[in-house]
Amino acid sequence: MGEIFPLPAxxxxxxxxxxxxxxxxxxxxxxxxxxxxxxxxxxxxxxMSDTAMIPLMCLLLALMCSAYTPAVLNETQLIPRLAGLYLTYAILAGGAAWFLSKVMSRPERISVTFSAVTRNALIIYPVVALCAQRLAHNGNPEVSLMGATVLTQTLTELLIMVAMTAIFRVRTKTGSVQDL
Structure with missing residues (x-):
């Protein structure tokens, strides 16, 4: 490991x-x-852990937002472009997943679509932090953007998931399942 990532333990x-x-x-x-x-x-x-999961995730997002607010505010040109890129990915991946899963039942199609759209950047955040430390060690100036990028991806995906949940819930209530 020391040769690949020459950092302190x-x-x-x-x-x-x-x-x-x-x-x-x-x-x-x-x-x-x-x-x-x-x-x-x-x-x-x-x-108990299932019940606590959503409040803990909200707390984590609030802490990360507060930690990276200065980085996000300093990159007012880059962050909206990243959010647009993540939104475009979600639309294309979600559409492809929905189209390619036509042979599945509706609940399976919804599950496949949600899985294709979500990459859950918070899960890989520790790896991003480790890579950022390595890049900072090598003097890379863009290292400060890594955390803000992960946060932007996470918040964009969260908003997309809320929208998708509303869309699928509306479709289920109206009964126009086949229209989607």
């Missing part, structure tokens, strides 16, 4: 938010299979 701690939850989930699932009581405990914890 503490820089690699930025990968912990990716690795620790994966290992914890694996260990919790393995632990829960050993007895019915453990499985019940696991299900209670899983239900």
């Amino acid at each position: 503490e820089s690699y701690l930025s990968l912990a938010p990716l690795i620790v939850p994966l290992v914890a989930a694996y260990l919790a699932q393995r632990w829960s299979t050993r007895s019915p009581q453990r499985h019940q405990t696991y299900e209670r914890v899983r239900t």
Whole structure:
């Protein structure tokens, strides 16, 4: 690793938010299979974590927005172009996914479409942060844009997902399923 990413060891701690939850989930699932009581405990914890997921994600987005507001405000020409690029991708990927999944049932088509549109940049943010550290170490001046770019992608996708949810919900209520 040192030859690929010549950074201090503490820089690699930025990968912990990716690795620790994966290992914890694996260990919790393995632990829960050993007895019915453990499985019940696991299900209670899983239900609580499912309930807390959206508020925690909102908190994370609020913290990231506040952290990168200066970077976004300094790039008033670049950020709207990025948002337009992400919107264009969502429209093209969503349309292609919907068209290519015609043989599937409606719920499966919706799932495939949402999956094609969402890239969830927050998941790769630790990797972006590690790459930004490496680029900063090498003196690259554009490194400050990396966090703002990920944030712009995430917020654009969030707005697109809200719009898609409204579109699919309206279509379901009106009964004009085949029109989409």
